[in-house]
Amino acid sequence: MTHIITSLCLRDSSCVEVCPVECIIPGKPESEWPWFYIDPDTCIDCGACIPECPYEAIFPEDEVPSAYTAKGGEYQARVGEFTEHYEGKNDKGEPVVLDCTRQLQAGEVVDLTPDTPPNYDFFKKGPGYSAAGK
Numbered sequence: 001m002t003h004i005i006t007s008l009c010l011r012d013s014s015c016v017e018v019c020p021v022e023c024i025i026p027g028k029p030e031s032e033w034p035w036f037y038i039d040p041d042t043c044i045d046c047g048a049c050i051p052e053c054p055y056e057a058i059f060p061e062d063e064v065p066s067a068y069t070a071k072g073g074e075y076q077a078r079v080g081e082f083t084e085h086y087e088g089k090n091d092k093g094e095p096v097v098l099d100c101t102r103q104l105q106a107g108e109v110v111d112l113t114p115d116t117p118p119n120y121d122f123f124k125k126g127p128g129y130s131a132a133g134k
Contacts, residue, residue: 001061002040003049006115007076008057008068009035010098014091015049015058024049027122034077034098035115037122054091059112066113072106078115 005015005024015036016024023042027033035057038049050058055074059065075086082102090096104110 001045002043002119003038003045003047003058004061004064004116004119005036005038005053006057006059006064006112007035007078008055008074008112009053009077010055010057010075010086010088010101011036011096012054012090014052014054017091018048018052020044020046020048030098031100032079033118033122034079034100035118037119039123040120041123061116064112064116066111067109068112070104070106070108070110072104072108074104075101076104076110077101 011026011034013026013036021042021044023039024036025039026036045060047060076082077086077098077100079100082100084101084103086096086098086101088096
């Protein structure tokens, strides 16, 4: 089993720095792979990344919620589904710009389980990814 970074991810990168096995990498190009992704073959399921995520976007795979209730103000990023523009900064102060987002309203319930397959797909065919290049 692995952990999954869901569509609540806004590419903060603080999760990357705490991973003891360096299995979290940013999707590239961002226009196709807007989140960070966890290599399921490398993840040791330690959970160190969970408390570091300011967006609460990371879950153990078997706990990805099918009925996530938004607090309000969170963003979701999904290519092909959402078209709102998001601009922010990651934990290093670097700009994050995504054009595949939408902002959630307080009490809105969303299914995050569709976010699991893209994590596996990224490592099967993700552009720019190679195990040697991690």
